Amino acid sequence: MPPQDLTPSQHAAVEFFEGPLLVLAGPGSGKTRVITRRIARLVDRGVSPREILAITFTNKAAREMAERVQRLLPGTRVWVSTFHRLCARLLREYGAEVGLQSNFSIFDTSDQHQLIKQTLHDLDIDAAHFPPAKIGHQISQAKNELISAADYARGFEERVGHHLQAVVARVYPQYQKRLLAANAVDFDDLLLHVANLLAENEELRSHLDQRFRFILVDEYQDTNRAQYQIVASLSRIEKNLCATGDPDQSIYGWRGARIENILRFERDFANVEVIRLEDNFRSTPEILATADRLIAHNRHRKPKVLRTPNASGEPVELRLYDDGRAEADAIAQEIRSLVQSGQRRWSDFAIFYRVNALSRVVETALARQRIPTQMAGGVAFYERAEVKDLIAYLRLIENPRDRIAFLRVVNTPARGIGKTTVNRLARWADLQDLPLLDAARNPRECPGLSKRAVLALQRFGELMHELVDRSSGPVAELLRQVLTRTGYTTAWQDSPSEDDTQRLANVDELVSAARQYDEQPDVEHSLSGFLETASLAQDVDQLADDRGTVTLMTLHSAKGLEFPVVYLLAVEQNLLPHERSLRENDARQVEEERRLLFVGITRAEEKLVLTHTVRRELHGRSLSTIPSDFLPELDVVSRDCTGGQFESFEDRLAAPRSPFPKASSPIERLTQSLQKAGGRPLLTTGAALAGEADAETEVNLPLGFATGMRVRHPRYGIGIVVETGGYSRHRTVTVEFVDDQRRESFILSKCPLQPVG
């Protein structure tokens, strides 16, 4: 007899004991509950808590899960962690084999870019032509696929690669060498090193396999190849792997997540028990039906049932506003009045958006209404310059080989060690194979330095030396030492500037974060532990459910959360789906965007409001919008909340005014005509049209653009083709843009122009 508070399938998942288990859990199906109950049940059956490893997607989820288990079974401490944190811990212990000392640094994306830049310099490659971010992305993708530097270089020789790949093939090995020399890893290395360790050291693999007898992985649909490899290596002897997830909520394909991992689980492991949790206890039937209609349009998926015992609620709303400001103001006012009338609390509300850039208008509007808010991410706390500076000091204290940290702090605050000095020092240190800090301690030996530079370096060397001596105590205390000895905040102390005040506040916040870490019960405290927390902090970590605030975040951050009322902003073409998913005509990418919207919709418990606008200000420019391709799929009645302040997109094109006319919007007409013309994709760019035309017949080109045609450019907005010229690959179009009357010419095969009607 299952207990009253579990459904039969939830109960089955909790009770299933040994062997591989796949729990396919739709949104709001009580998955977290099942996992915690299952852990408790395992302990109940006599499994030692030490033998259980649970992996969650966020630190916050890990913390909450550990607490829940404690509540169910007081005194039980189970290892719950994210993949990255787990790997960091394992590498502190076993990293020597891959060349890491236990005090290694974790480089974030900007550290990675810095290091790549230096690598490019090493190799005499022009950084302007090969942006470090792009190279970093390639390296990251390779690492997620477990492709080592040597493999990459070899693989590149075998196929005919892109010129960027040729550069990456050279940069990747050197970058990796530099990382190791700095005793550092990037985010992907955490996974890659551990996967390699487990692949190469059978003794360690089987030791850990047996140590972690029961492994539970949540959000399995968003695991990448490296993560899959790690989990699989730890489940060969003890095959008690429980994976939970929902393929419809896979939204991290862009960072290497492989939805196939969950779709293939049954083939990857023998005798898998599959349990489906299809009852949604979170949302109203209206919200769920909307989500279901949308996701049904994904072709690459296994259909599933979404049902709820919940009572019917309010209809899902779709509203059109004039612009982002009107949209934000309306939402802010609505929230205020709902709270003031006592129907809702601040914390009932969440506002989601596709890109961080949209948060600002909303923040401002909420602030105007004096609505308390908390925001995940944005300009993340740990990415602010002053916080990064101080963290860099701590990193250099912990790991004197940390090159990036050294370069960041050596002249921050300014102490007369300029670029030239640093370059000379670095060149000399590299020749001697010395860490920069060691070189700085004996600057006299470095050739070409002025007396002043030598003195300044010496003083810096001594300063760091003294700080290292004090590094064993509480982190907050060490941080205060750094602050006083470097005089870091001196310049801001009595400044009237708002920015400086903010900087001081951020420094204070970091000190109190350190204090909080120092005071955490039940954990071993160390500088490296604090740095690890700081490096692997996530946007959603600091969000609280009970702080009495409205919550703002991106759709990606919203995964796993729920709120009574959800506003989902800017359901507009090129934002959701994002234009980058449309560029390559890759249906898979659009499906991921659809899943992203699905995730957003299914966060809502009682009330869901989707909004879009006539004009959208983005990147400092106001453009006319196109309704999202997803809107017709949702089949929600639209409401016009515009004040007639702007001409709508349709007006300007002399089409019906209604924001979302069922089958007559320009985009739909285009879609229909294109489909009739032979199943061409929904949206297409000039480049794609030109390519296709070429492939068809050389004579019959004008399938592309003709004079008078309306087009949209991602940057300049809507325009009219006023001239065409050239042939085939060299065909050009001249467009006059509606917004500012500017005229631009484009080479058709290379431009991102899209026809819009």
Next chain:
DNA sequence: GGCCAGTGTCTTTTT
């Protein structure tokens, strides 16, 4: 040799 200001470029999502 160091610092600041102006110009140019890029602009999704995140560990």
Next chain:
DNA sequence: GACACTGGCC
């Protein structure tokens, strides 16, 4: 609109 880089000035 934000940030990185370059060039000029002290």
